[in-house]
Amino acid sequence: MSSLFAFPGQGAQQVGMLHQLPTECSACLLEASDALGEDVLALDSAEALKSTRAVQLCLLVAGVAGARLLMARSPAPDYVAGLSIGAYAAAVVAGSLDFADAVRLVALRGELMQRAYPQGYGMTAILGLDQATVERLLAEAEGPVYLANINADNQLVIAGSDAAMATVAERARALSAGAAKRLAMSVPSHCTLLETPARELADVFAGVELRRPAIRYLSGTTARPVFDPERLRDDLAFNMCRVIDWHGTLRTAYERGVRLHVELPPGAVLSGLARRVFEQGTVVAFQGARLDTLDALLRQEVSQTR
Incomplete structure:
Protein backbone atom coordinates (compact mmCIF):
# COMPACT_ATOMS: atom_id res chain seq x y z
CA MET A 1 0.00 0.00 0.00
CA TYR A 117 -9.96 39.01 -16.05
CA PRO A 118 -10.03 41.72 -13.36
CA GLN A 119 -13.81 41.55 -12.97
CA GLY A 120 -17.00 40.05 -14.30
CA TYR A 121 -15.77 36.46 -14.41
CA GLY A 122 -15.26 33.57 -12.00
CA MET A 123 -16.30 30.03 -11.11
CA THR A 124 -19.44 28.29 -9.84
CA ALA A 125 -19.80 24.88 -8.20
CA ILE A 126 -22.74 22.69 -9.21
CA LEU A 127 -23.64 19.77 -6.96
CA GLY A 128 -26.08 16.95 -7.59
CA LEU A 129 -26.04 16.78 -11.40
CA ASP A 130 -23.97 14.44 -13.54
CA GLN A 131 -21.37 15.63 -16.05
CA ALA A 132 -23.52 14.96 -19.12
CA THR A 133 -26.34 17.11 -17.76
CA VAL A 134 -24.04 19.99 -16.88
CA GLU A 135 -22.35 19.85 -20.27
CA ARG A 136 -25.78 20.04 -21.93
CA LEU A 137 -26.59 23.16 -19.89
CA LEU A 138 -23.27 24.68 -20.92
CA ALA A 139 -23.96 23.97 -24.59
CA GLU A 140 -27.32 25.72 -24.32
CA ALA A 141 -25.94 28.78 -22.51
CA GLU A 142 -25.35 32.13 -24.18
CA GLY A 143 -22.04 33.74 -23.38
CA PRO A 144 -18.68 32.28 -22.36
CA VAL A 145 -19.03 29.45 -19.83
CA TYR A 146 -17.15 26.14 -19.67
CA LEU A 147 -16.64 22.98 -17.63
CA ALA A 148 -13.63 23.60 -15.37
CA ASN A 149 -13.34 20.97 -12.61
CA ILE A 150 -14.55 17.39 -12.22
CA ASN A 151 -14.30 17.02 -8.46
CA ALA A 152 -16.66 14.04 -8.14
CA ASP A 153 -19.29 12.23 -10.21
CA ASN A 154 -21.88 14.80 -9.14
CA GLN A 155 -19.68 17.72 -8.04
CA LEU A 156 -18.59 19.88 -10.95
CA VAL A 157 -17.28 23.42 -11.35
CA ILE A 158 -17.93 25.73 -14.27
CA ALA A 159 -16.03 28.88 -15.26
CA GLY A 160 -16.94 31.91 -17.33
CA SER A 161 -18.70 35.25 -17.23
CA ASP A 162 -20.90 36.09 -14.25
CA ALA A 163 -23.98 36.42 -16.48
CA ALA A 164 -23.50 33.10 -18.27
CA MET A 165 -22.74 31.26 -15.03
CA ALA A 166 -25.85 32.71 -13.38
CA THR A 167 -28.00 31.41 -16.23
CA VAL A 168 -26.50 27.91 -16.01
CA ALA A 169 -26.87 27.94 -12.22
CA GLU A 170 -30.55 28.90 -12.48
CA ARG A 171 -31.24 26.10 -14.95
CA ALA A 172 -29.28 23.64 -12.81
CA ARG A 173 -31.46 24.48 -9.79
CA ALA A 174 -34.54 23.94 -11.93
CA LEU A 175 -33.23 20.42 -12.58
CA SER A 176 -33.00 19.86 -8.81
CA ALA A 177 -29.27 20.42 -8.41
CA GLY A 178 -28.30 20.15 -4.76
CA ALA A 179 -26.53 23.49 -4.98
CA ALA A 180 -25.20 25.98 -7.52
CA LYS A 181 -22.84 28.25 -5.64
CA ARG A 182 -20.60 31.06 -6.88
CA LEU A 183 -17.07 30.40 -5.56
CA ALA A 184 -14.60 32.88 -4.07
CA MET A 185 -12.73 33.02 -7.37
CA SER A 186 -12.20 36.19 -9.35
CA VAL A 187 -10.92 34.51 -12.54
CA PRO A 188 -12.38 31.86 -14.89
CA SER A 189 -9.79 29.15 -14.32
CA HIS A 190 -9.41 25.84 -16.19
CA CYS A 191 -10.97 26.81 -19.46
Missing part, protein backbone atom coordinates in the same frame (compact mmCIF):
# COMPACT_ATOMS: atom_id res chain seq x y z
CA SER A 2 1.12 3.55 -0.76
CA SER A 3 0.62 7.13 0.40
CA LEU A 4 -0.34 10.34 -1.38
CA PHE A 5 0.30 13.97 -0.44
CA ALA A 6 -2.54 16.07 -1.92
CA PHE A 7 -2.22 19.85 -2.25
CA PRO A 8 -5.38 22.00 -2.43
CA GLY A 9 -6.24 24.67 -4.97
CA GLN A 10 -7.75 28.12 -4.90
CA GLY A 11 -10.86 28.29 -2.76
CA ALA A 12 -9.19 26.49 0.16
CA GLN A 13 -7.42 29.66 1.35
CA GLN A 14 -7.99 30.88 4.90
CA VAL A 15 -7.23 34.18 6.58
CA GLY A 16 -4.08 33.73 8.67
CA MET A 17 -3.17 30.43 7.00
CA LEU A 18 0.57 31.12 7.03
CA HIS A 19 0.55 32.46 10.58
CA GLN A 20 -1.19 29.25 11.71
CA LEU A 21 1.62 27.01 10.48
CA PRO A 22 3.80 25.37 13.16
CA THR A 23 6.84 27.38 14.23
CA GLU A 24 9.06 24.72 12.63
CA CYS A 25 7.94 26.09 9.25
CA SER A 26 9.64 29.47 9.78
CA ALA A 27 12.65 28.58 7.60
CA CYS A 28 10.35 27.79 4.67
CA LEU A 29 8.51 31.10 5.13
CA LEU A 30 11.82 32.95 5.16
CA GLU A 31 12.99 31.17 2.01
CA ALA A 32 9.77 32.14 0.24
CA SER A 33 10.11 35.76 1.36
CA ASP A 34 13.68 35.91 0.07
CA ALA A 35 12.65 34.51 -3.32
CA LEU A 36 9.71 36.89 -3.56
CA GLY A 37 11.48 39.96 -2.25
CA GLU A 38 8.68 40.66 0.23
CA ASP A 39 7.35 39.22 3.49
CA VAL A 40 4.97 36.39 2.64
CA LEU A 41 3.38 36.73 6.07
CA ALA A 42 1.81 39.95 4.78
CA LEU A 43 -0.13 37.96 2.16
CA ASP A 44 -2.61 36.03 4.32
CA SER A 45 -4.71 38.89 5.68
CA ALA A 46 -8.35 39.23 4.64
CA GLU A 47 -7.50 42.25 2.52
CA ALA A 48 -4.46 40.67 0.86
CA LEU A 49 -6.37 37.49 0.00
CA LYS A 50 -8.65 39.48 -2.30
CA SER A 51 -5.74 39.19 -4.73
CA THR A 52 -5.37 36.05 -6.87
CA ARG A 53 -1.58 36.45 -6.66
CA ALA A 54 -1.62 36.45 -2.84
CA VAL A 55 -3.98 33.48 -2.64
CA GLN A 56 -1.87 31.35 -4.95
CA LEU A 57 1.38 32.23 -3.19
CA CYS A 58 -0.11 31.42 0.21
CA LEU A 59 -1.34 28.04 -1.01
CA LEU A 60 2.07 27.19 -2.48
CA VAL A 61 3.97 28.19 0.64
CA ALA A 62 1.58 26.51 3.08
CA GLY A 63 1.64 23.26 1.12
CA VAL A 64 5.41 23.08 0.77
CA ALA A 65 5.97 24.10 4.40
CA GLY A 66 3.62 21.42 5.70
CA ALA A 67 5.10 18.73 3.48
CA ARG A 68 8.66 19.61 4.41
CA LEU A 69 7.79 19.46 8.09
CA LEU A 70 6.30 15.99 7.69
CA MET A 71 9.12 14.68 5.51
CA ALA A 72 11.74 15.89 8.00
CA ARG A 73 10.44 13.37 10.52
CA SER A 74 8.45 10.81 8.52
CA PRO A 75 8.83 8.67 5.38
CA ALA A 76 8.23 10.53 2.12
CA PRO A 77 4.96 9.84 0.29
CA ASP A 78 4.85 7.52 -2.71
CA TYR A 79 2.82 10.00 -4.77
CA VAL A 80 2.09 13.73 -4.87
CA ALA A 81 -0.75 15.53 -6.64
CA GLY A 82 -2.12 19.04 -6.58
CA LEU A 83 -5.41 20.58 -7.63
CA SER A 84 -4.69 23.54 -9.92
CA ILE A 85 -2.16 25.78 -8.12
CA GLY A 86 -1.53 22.86 -5.76
CA ALA A 87 0.36 21.20 -8.61
CA TYR A 88 3.23 23.63 -8.06
CA ALA A 89 3.62 22.55 -4.44
CA ALA A 90 3.42 18.93 -5.60
CA ALA A 91 6.22 19.50 -8.13
CA VAL A 92 8.43 21.14 -5.47
CA VAL A 93 7.88 18.29 -3.02
CA ALA A 94 8.53 15.76 -5.80
CA GLY A 95 11.96 17.33 -6.25
CA SER A 96 11.25 18.50 -9.80
CA LEU A 97 11.01 22.26 -9.26
CA ASP A 98 13.11 24.46 -6.97
CA PHE A 99 11.02 26.20 -4.34
CA ALA A 100 12.41 29.66 -5.17
CA ASP A 101 11.56 29.17 -8.85
CA ALA A 102 8.07 28.00 -7.90
CA VAL A 103 7.51 31.11 -5.78
CA ARG A 104 8.45 33.41 -8.64
CA LEU A 105 6.43 31.46 -11.21
CA VAL A 106 3.34 31.38 -9.00
CA ALA A 107 3.59 35.12 -8.35
CA LEU A 108 3.63 35.67 -12.12
CA ARG A 109 0.85 33.11 -12.66
CA GLY A 110 -1.43 34.93 -10.25
CA GLU A 111 -0.65 38.32 -11.80
CA LEU A 112 -1.33 37.08 -15.33
CA MET A 113 -4.63 35.47 -14.39
CA GLN A 114 -5.77 38.49 -12.41
CA ARG A 115 -4.78 40.92 -15.18
CA ALA A 116 -6.62 38.91 -17.85
CA THR A 192 -9.94 28.25 -22.81
CA LEU A 193 -10.42 31.81 -21.55
CA LEU A 194 -7.00 31.56 -19.86
CA GLU A 195 -5.08 30.19 -22.83
CA THR A 196 -3.30 33.50 -23.53
CA PRO A 197 -1.94 34.01 -19.98
CA ALA A 198 -0.97 30.32 -19.93
CA ARG A 199 1.17 30.85 -23.03
CA GLU A 200 2.78 33.90 -21.44
CA LEU A 201 3.62 31.83 -18.37
CA ALA A 202 4.97 29.03 -20.56
CA ASP A 203 7.38 31.48 -22.21
CA VAL A 204 8.89 32.32 -18.82
CA PHE A 205 8.74 28.68 -17.71
CA ALA A 206 10.98 27.76 -20.66
CA GLY A 207 13.97 29.25 -18.83
CA VAL A 208 13.38 27.35 -15.57
CA GLU A 209 15.14 24.07 -14.81
CA LEU A 210 12.94 21.04 -14.14
CA ARG A 211 14.05 17.58 -13.09
CA ARG A 212 12.52 14.12 -13.28
CA PRO A 213 10.28 13.67 -10.20
CA ALA A 214 11.93 11.76 -7.34
CA ILE A 215 8.42 11.12 -5.96
CA ARG A 216 5.75 10.01 -8.44
CA TYR A 217 3.80 13.04 -9.64
CA LEU A 218 0.15 12.65 -10.68
CA SER A 219 -1.23 15.29 -13.03
CA GLY A 220 -4.50 16.82 -11.92
CA THR A 221 -5.49 17.40 -15.55
CA THR A 222 -4.65 14.06 -17.19
CA ALA A 223 -5.05 12.01 -13.98
CA ARG A 224 -1.88 10.16 -14.99
CA PRO A 225 1.73 10.08 -13.73
CA VAL A 226 4.18 12.47 -15.34
CA PHE A 227 7.85 11.48 -15.44
CA ASP A 228 9.39 13.55 -18.23
CA PRO A 229 10.50 17.08 -17.18
CA GLU A 230 9.23 18.64 -20.42
CA ARG A 231 5.80 17.06 -20.01
CA LEU A 232 5.79 18.32 -16.44
CA ARG A 233 6.67 21.82 -17.64
CA ASP A 234 3.69 21.72 -20.00
CA ASP A 235 1.43 20.33 -17.27
CA LEU A 236 2.29 23.13 -14.85
CA ALA A 237 2.31 26.03 -17.29
CA PHE A 238 -0.99 25.17 -18.95
CA ASN A 239 -3.03 23.72 -16.09
CA MET A 240 -4.71 27.12 -15.63
CA CYS A 241 -6.51 26.68 -18.98
CA ARG A 242 -7.20 22.93 -18.86
CA VAL A 243 -10.04 21.06 -17.18
CA ILE A 244 -9.07 19.60 -13.80
CA ASP A 245 -10.08 15.96 -13.38
CA TRP A 246 -9.50 15.60 -9.65
CA HIS A 247 -11.92 12.70 -9.36
CA GLY A 248 -9.95 10.82 -12.00
CA THR A 249 -6.68 11.67 -10.24
CA LEU A 250 -7.94 10.19 -6.97
CA ARG A 251 -9.18 7.07 -8.74
CA THR A 252 -5.79 6.62 -10.42
CA ALA A 253 -4.06 6.90 -7.04
CA TYR A 254 -6.41 4.36 -5.48
CA GLU A 255 -6.02 1.95 -8.39
CA ARG A 256 -2.25 2.19 -7.98
CA GLY A 257 -2.47 1.05 -4.38
CA VAL A 258 -2.64 4.34 -2.48
CA ARG A 259 -4.49 3.81 0.78
CA LEU A 260 -3.28 6.83 2.79
CA HIS A 261 -4.38 10.26 1.54
CA VAL A 262 -2.78 13.17 3.42
CA GLU A 263 -4.11 16.62 2.59
CA LEU A 264 -1.56 19.37 3.09
CA PRO A 265 -2.58 22.79 4.41
CA PRO A 266 -4.75 24.70 4.33
CA GLY A 267 -8.07 23.12 5.19
CA ALA A 268 -9.72 19.80 4.45
CA VAL A 269 -11.66 20.37 1.21
CA LEU A 270 -9.78 17.63 -0.63
CA SER A 271 -10.31 15.18 2.21
CA GLY A 272 -14.05 15.33 1.70
CA LEU A 273 -13.62 14.47 -1.97
CA ALA A 274 -11.11 11.71 -1.22
CA ARG A 275 -13.40 9.86 1.19
CA ARG A 276 -15.72 9.09 -1.72
CA VAL A 277 -12.89 7.21 -3.45
CA PHE A 278 -10.75 5.84 -0.61
CA GLU A 279 -13.44 3.61 0.80
CA GLN A 280 -10.89 1.14 2.20
CA GLY A 281 -8.17 3.63 2.99
CA THR A 282 -7.33 6.41 5.43
CA VAL A 283 -7.96 10.07 4.68
CA VAL A 284 -6.46 12.72 6.95
CA ALA A 285 -5.74 16.44 6.75
CA PHE A 286 -2.57 18.06 8.08
CA GLN A 287 -4.58 20.92 9.53
CA GLY A 288 -6.11 19.80 12.81
CA ALA A 289 -4.08 16.59 13.07
CA ARG A 290 -1.22 15.87 15.47
CA LEU A 291 2.20 15.52 13.87
CA ASP A 292 2.85 12.29 15.74
CA THR A 293 -0.41 10.87 14.38
CA LEU A 294 0.56 11.73 10.82
CA ASP A 295 4.02 10.29 11.41
CA ALA A 296 2.55 7.03 12.70
CA LEU A 297 0.24 6.73 9.68
CA LEU A 298 3.07 7.31 7.19
CA ARG A 299 5.33 4.82 8.97
CA GLN A 300 2.51 2.27 9.04
CA GLU A 301 2.13 2.53 5.26
CA VAL A 302 5.87 1.92 4.85
CA SER A 303 5.85 -1.11 7.15
CA GLN A 304 2.86 -2.62 5.33
CA THR A 305 4.68 -2.47 1.98
CA ARG A 306 7.60 -4.54 3.25
Whole structure:
Protein backbone atom coordinates (compact mmCIF):
# COMPACT_ATOMS: atom_id res chain seq x y z
CA MET A 1 0.00 0.00 0.00
CA SER A 2 1.12 3.55 -0.76
CA SER A 3 0.62 7.13 0.40
CA LEU A 4 -0.34 10.34 -1.38
CA PHE A 5 0.30 13.97 -0.44
CA ALA A 6 -2.54 16.07 -1.92
CA PHE A 7 -2.22 19.85 -2.25
CA PRO A 8 -5.38 22.00 -2.43
CA GLY A 9 -6.24 24.67 -4.97
CA GLN A 10 -7.75 28.12 -4.90
CA GLY A 11 -10.86 28.29 -2.76
CA ALA A 12 -9.19 26.49 0.16
CA GLN A 13 -7.42 29.66 1.35
CA GLN A 14 -7.99 30.88 4.90
CA VAL A 15 -7.23 34.18 6.58
CA GLY A 16 -4.08 33.73 8.67
CA MET A 17 -3.17 30.43 7.00
CA LEU A 18 0.57 31.12 7.03
CA HIS A 19 0.55 32.46 10.58
CA GLN A 20 -1.19 29.25 11.71
CA LEU A 21 1.62 27.01 10.48
CA PRO A 22 3.80 25.37 13.16
CA THR A 23 6.84 27.38 14.23
CA GLU A 24 9.06 24.72 12.63
CA CYS A 25 7.94 26.09 9.25
CA SER A 26 9.64 29.47 9.78
CA ALA A 27 12.65 28.58 7.60
CA CYS A 28 10.35 27.79 4.67
CA LEU A 29 8.51 31.10 5.13
CA LEU A 30 11.82 32.95 5.16
CA GLU A 31 12.99 31.17 2.01
CA ALA A 32 9.77 32.14 0.24
CA SER A 33 10.11 35.76 1.36
CA ASP A 34 13.68 35.91 0.07
CA ALA A 35 12.65 34.51 -3.32
CA LEU A 36 9.71 36.89 -3.56
CA GLY A 37 11.48 39.96 -2.25
CA GLU A 38 8.68 40.66 0.23
CA ASP A 39 7.35 39.22 3.49
CA VAL A 40 4.97 36.39 2.64
CA LEU A 41 3.38 36.73 6.07
CA ALA A 42 1.81 39.95 4.78
CA LEU A 43 -0.13 37.96 2.16
CA ASP A 44 -2.61 36.03 4.32
CA SER A 45 -4.71 38.89 5.68
CA ALA A 46 -8.35 39.23 4.64
CA GLU A 47 -7.50 42.25 2.52
CA ALA A 48 -4.46 40.67 0.86
CA LEU A 49 -6.37 37.49 0.00
CA LYS A 50 -8.65 39.48 -2.30
CA SER A 51 -5.74 39.19 -4.73
CA THR A 52 -5.37 36.05 -6.87
CA ARG A 53 -1.58 36.45 -6.66
CA ALA A 54 -1.62 36.45 -2.84
CA VAL A 55 -3.98 33.48 -2.64
CA GLN A 56 -1.87 31.35 -4.95
CA LEU A 57 1.38 32.23 -3.19
CA CYS A 58 -0.11 31.42 0.21
CA LEU A 59 -1.34 28.04 -1.01
CA LEU A 60 2.07 27.19 -2.48
CA VAL A 61 3.97 28.19 0.64
CA ALA A 62 1.58 26.51 3.08
CA GLY A 63 1.64 23.26 1.12
CA VAL A 64 5.41 23.08 0.77
CA ALA A 65 5.97 24.10 4.40
CA GLY A 66 3.62 21.42 5.70
CA ALA A 67 5.10 18.73 3.48
CA ARG A 68 8.66 19.61 4.41
CA LEU A 69 7.79 19.46 8.09
CA LEU A 70 6.30 15.99 7.69
CA MET A 71 9.12 14.68 5.51
CA ALA A 72 11.74 15.89 8.00
CA ARG A 73 10.44 13.37 10.52
CA SER A 74 8.45 10.81 8.52
CA PRO A 75 8.83 8.67 5.38
CA ALA A 76 8.23 10.53 2.12
CA PRO A 77 4.96 9.84 0.29
CA ASP A 78 4.85 7.52 -2.71
CA TYR A 79 2.82 10.00 -4.77
CA VAL A 80 2.09 13.73 -4.87
CA ALA A 81 -0.75 15.53 -6.64
CA GLY A 82 -2.12 19.04 -6.58
CA LEU A 83 -5.41 20.58 -7.63
CA SER A 84 -4.69 23.54 -9.92
CA ILE A 85 -2.16 25.78 -8.12
CA GLY A 86 -1.53 22.86 -5.76
CA ALA A 87 0.36 21.20 -8.61
CA TYR A 88 3.23 23.63 -8.06
CA ALA A 89 3.62 22.55 -4.44
CA ALA A 90 3.42 18.93 -5.60
CA ALA A 91 6.22 19.50 -8.13
CA VAL A 92 8.43 21.14 -5.47
CA VAL A 93 7.88 18.29 -3.02
CA ALA A 94 8.53 15.76 -5.80
CA GLY A 95 11.96 17.33 -6.25
CA SER A 96 11.25 18.50 -9.80
CA LEU A 97 11.01 22.26 -9.26
CA ASP A 98 13.11 24.46 -6.97
CA PHE A 99 11.02 26.20 -4.34
CA ALA A 100 12.41 29.66 -5.17
CA ASP A 101 11.56 29.17 -8.85
CA ALA A 102 8.07 28.00 -7.90
CA VAL A 103 7.51 31.11 -5.78
CA ARG A 104 8.45 33.41 -8.64
CA LEU A 105 6.43 31.46 -11.21
CA VAL A 106 3.34 31.38 -9.00
CA ALA A 107 3.59 35.12 -8.35
CA LEU A 108 3.63 35.67 -12.12
CA ARG A 109 0.85 33.11 -12.66
CA GLY A 110 -1.43 34.93 -10.25
CA GLU A 111 -0.65 38.32 -11.80
CA LEU A 112 -1.33 37.08 -15.33
CA MET A 113 -4.63 35.47 -14.39
CA GLN A 114 -5.77 38.49 -12.41
CA ARG A 115 -4.78 40.92 -15.18
CA ALA A 116 -6.62 38.91 -17.85
CA TYR A 117 -9.96 39.01 -16.05
CA PRO A 118 -10.03 41.72 -13.36
CA GLN A 119 -13.81 41.55 -12.97
CA GLY A 120 -17.00 40.05 -14.30
CA TYR A 121 -15.77 36.46 -14.41
CA GLY A 122 -15.26 33.57 -12.00
CA MET A 123 -16.30 30.03 -11.11
CA THR A 124 -19.44 28.29 -9.84
CA ALA A 125 -19.80 24.88 -8.20
CA ILE A 126 -22.74 22.69 -9.21
CA LEU A 127 -23.64 19.77 -6.96
CA GLY A 128 -26.08 16.95 -7.59
CA LEU A 129 -26.04 16.78 -11.40
CA ASP A 130 -23.97 14.44 -13.54
CA GLN A 131 -21.37 15.63 -16.05
CA ALA A 132 -23.52 14.96 -19.12
CA THR A 133 -26.34 17.11 -17.76
CA VAL A 134 -24.04 19.99 -16.88
CA GLU A 135 -22.35 19.85 -20.27
CA ARG A 136 -25.78 20.04 -21.93
CA LEU A 137 -26.59 23.16 -19.89
CA LEU A 138 -23.27 24.68 -20.92
CA ALA A 139 -23.96 23.97 -24.59
CA GLU A 140 -27.32 25.72 -24.32
CA ALA A 141 -25.94 28.78 -22.51
CA GLU A 142 -25.35 32.13 -24.18
CA GLY A 143 -22.04 33.74 -23.38
CA PRO A 144 -18.68 32.28 -22.36
CA VAL A 145 -19.03 29.45 -19.83
CA TYR A 146 -17.15 26.14 -19.67
CA LEU A 147 -16.64 22.98 -17.63
CA ALA A 148 -13.63 23.60 -15.37
CA ASN A 149 -13.34 20.97 -12.61
CA ILE A 150 -14.55 17.39 -12.22
CA ASN A 151 -14.30 17.02 -8.46
CA ALA A 152 -16.66 14.04 -8.14
CA ASP A 153 -19.29 12.23 -10.21
CA ASN A 154 -21.88 14.80 -9.14
CA GLN A 155 -19.68 17.72 -8.04
CA LEU A 156 -18.59 19.88 -10.95
CA VAL A 157 -17.28 23.42 -11.35
CA ILE A 158 -17.93 25.73 -14.27
CA ALA A 159 -16.03 28.88 -15.26
CA GLY A 160 -16.94 31.91 -17.33
CA SER A 161 -18.70 35.25 -17.23
CA ASP A 162 -20.90 36.09 -14.25
CA ALA A 163 -23.98 36.42 -16.48
CA ALA A 164 -23.50 33.10 -18.27
CA MET A 165 -22.74 31.26 -15.03
CA ALA A 166 -25.85 32.71 -13.38
CA THR A 167 -28.00 31.41 -16.23
CA VAL A 168 -26.50 27.91 -16.01
CA ALA A 169 -26.87 27.94 -12.22
CA GLU A 170 -30.55 28.90 -12.48
CA ARG A 171 -31.24 26.10 -14.95
CA ALA A 172 -29.28 23.64 -12.81
CA ARG A 173 -31.46 24.48 -9.79
CA ALA A 174 -34.54 23.94 -11.93
CA LEU A 175 -33.23 20.42 -12.58
CA SER A 176 -33.00 19.86 -8.81
CA ALA A 177 -29.27 20.42 -8.41
CA GLY A 178 -28.30 20.15 -4.76
CA ALA A 179 -26.53 23.49 -4.98
CA ALA A 180 -25.20 25.98 -7.52
CA LYS A 181 -22.84 28.25 -5.64
CA ARG A 182 -20.60 31.06 -6.88
CA LEU A 183 -17.07 30.40 -5.56
CA ALA A 184 -14.60 32.88 -4.07
CA MET A 185 -12.73 33.02 -7.37
CA SER A 186 -12.20 36.19 -9.35
CA VAL A 187 -10.92 34.51 -12.54
CA PRO A 188 -12.38 31.86 -14.89
CA SER A 189 -9.79 29.15 -14.32
CA HIS A 190 -9.41 25.84 -16.19
CA CYS A 191 -10.97 26.81 -19.46
CA THR A 192 -9.94 28.25 -22.81
CA LEU A 193 -10.42 31.81 -21.55
CA LEU A 194 -7.00 31.56 -19.86
CA GLU A 195 -5.08 30.19 -22.83
CA THR A 196 -3.30 33.50 -23.53
CA PRO A 197 -1.94 34.01 -19.98
CA ALA A 198 -0.97 30.32 -19.93
CA ARG A 199 1.17 30.85 -23.03
CA GLU A 200 2.78 33.90 -21.44
CA LEU A 201 3.62 31.83 -18.37
CA ALA A 202 4.97 29.03 -20.56
CA ASP A 203 7.38 31.48 -22.21
CA VAL A 204 8.89 32.32 -18.82
CA PHE A 205 8.74 28.68 -17.71
CA ALA A 206 10.98 27.76 -20.66
CA GLY A 207 13.97 29.25 -18.83
CA VAL A 208 13.38 27.35 -15.57
CA GLU A 209 15.14 24.07 -14.81
CA LEU A 210 12.94 21.04 -14.14
CA ARG A 211 14.05 17.58 -13.09
CA ARG A 212 12.52 14.12 -13.28
CA PRO A 213 10.28 13.67 -10.20
CA ALA A 214 11.93 11.76 -7.34
CA ILE A 215 8.42 11.12 -5.96
CA ARG A 216 5.75 10.01 -8.44
CA TYR A 217 3.80 13.04 -9.64
CA LEU A 218 0.15 12.65 -10.68
CA SER A 219 -1.23 15.29 -13.03
CA GLY A 220 -4.50 16.82 -11.92
CA THR A 221 -5.49 17.40 -15.55
CA THR A 222 -4.65 14.06 -17.19
CA ALA A 223 -5.05 12.01 -13.98
CA ARG A 224 -1.88 10.16 -14.99
CA PRO A 225 1.73 10.08 -13.73
CA VAL A 226 4.18 12.47 -15.34
CA PHE A 227 7.85 11.48 -15.44
CA ASP A 228 9.39 13.55 -18.23
CA PRO A 229 10.50 17.08 -17.18
CA GLU A 230 9.23 18.64 -20.42
CA ARG A 231 5.80 17.06 -20.01
CA LEU A 232 5.79 18.32 -16.44
CA ARG A 233 6.67 21.82 -17.64
CA ASP A 234 3.69 21.72 -20.00
CA ASP A 235 1.43 20.33 -17.27
CA LEU A 236 2.29 23.13 -14.85
CA ALA A 237 2.31 26.03 -17.29
CA PHE A 238 -0.99 25.17 -18.95
CA ASN A 239 -3.03 23.72 -16.09
CA MET A 240 -4.71 27.12 -15.63
CA CYS A 241 -6.51 26.68 -18.98
CA ARG A 242 -7.20 22.93 -18.86
CA VAL A 243 -10.04 21.06 -17.18
CA ILE A 244 -9.07 19.60 -13.80
CA ASP A 245 -10.08 15.96 -13.38
CA TRP A 246 -9.50 15.60 -9.65
CA HIS A 247 -11.92 12.70 -9.36
CA GLY A 248 -9.95 10.82 -12.00
CA THR A 249 -6.68 11.67 -10.24
CA LEU A 250 -7.94 10.19 -6.97
CA ARG A 251 -9.18 7.07 -8.74
CA THR A 252 -5.79 6.62 -10.42
CA ALA A 253 -4.06 6.90 -7.04
CA TYR A 254 -6.41 4.36 -5.48
CA GLU A 255 -6.02 1.95 -8.39
CA ARG A 256 -2.25 2.19 -7.98
CA GLY A 257 -2.47 1.05 -4.38
CA VAL A 258 -2.64 4.34 -2.48
CA ARG A 259 -4.49 3.81 0.78
CA LEU A 260 -3.28 6.83 2.79
CA HIS A 261 -4.38 10.26 1.54
CA VAL A 262 -2.78 13.17 3.42
CA GLU A 263 -4.11 16.62 2.59
CA LEU A 264 -1.56 19.37 3.09
CA PRO A 265 -2.58 22.79 4.41
CA PRO A 266 -4.75 24.70 4.33
CA GLY A 267 -8.07 23.12 5.19
CA ALA A 268 -9.72 19.80 4.45
CA VAL A 269 -11.66 20.37 1.21
CA LEU A 270 -9.78 17.63 -0.63
CA SER A 271 -10.31 15.18 2.21
CA GLY A 272 -14.05 15.33 1.70
CA LEU A 273 -13.62 14.47 -1.97
CA ALA A 274 -11.11 11.71 -1.22
CA ARG A 275 -13.40 9.86 1.19
CA ARG A 276 -15.72 9.09 -1.72
CA VAL A 277 -12.89 7.21 -3.45
CA PHE A 278 -10.75 5.84 -0.61
CA GLU A 279 -13.44 3.61 0.80
CA GLN A 280 -10.89 1.14 2.20
CA GLY A 281 -8.17 3.63 2.99
CA THR A 282 -7.33 6.41 5.43
CA VAL A 283 -7.96 10.07 4.68
CA VAL A 284 -6.46 12.72 6.95
CA ALA A 285 -5.74 16.44 6.75
CA PHE A 286 -2.57 18.06 8.08
CA GLN A 287 -4.58 20.92 9.53
CA GLY A 288 -6.11 19.80 12.81
CA ALA A 289 -4.08 16.59 13.07
CA ARG A 290 -1.22 15.87 15.47
CA LEU A 291 2.20 15.52 13.87
CA ASP A 292 2.85 12.29 15.74
CA THR A 293 -0.41 10.87 14.38
CA LEU A 294 0.56 11.73 10.82
CA ASP A 295 4.02 10.29 11.41
CA ALA A 296 2.55 7.03 12.70
CA LEU A 297 0.24 6.73 9.68
CA LEU A 298 3.07 7.31 7.19
CA ARG A 299 5.33 4.82 8.97
CA GLN A 300 2.51 2.27 9.04
CA GLU A 301 2.13 2.53 5.26
CA VAL A 302 5.87 1.92 4.85
CA SER A 303 5.85 -1.11 7.15
CA GLN A 304 2.86 -2.62 5.33
CA THR A 305 4.68 -2.47 1.98
CA ARG A 306 7.60 -4.54 3.25
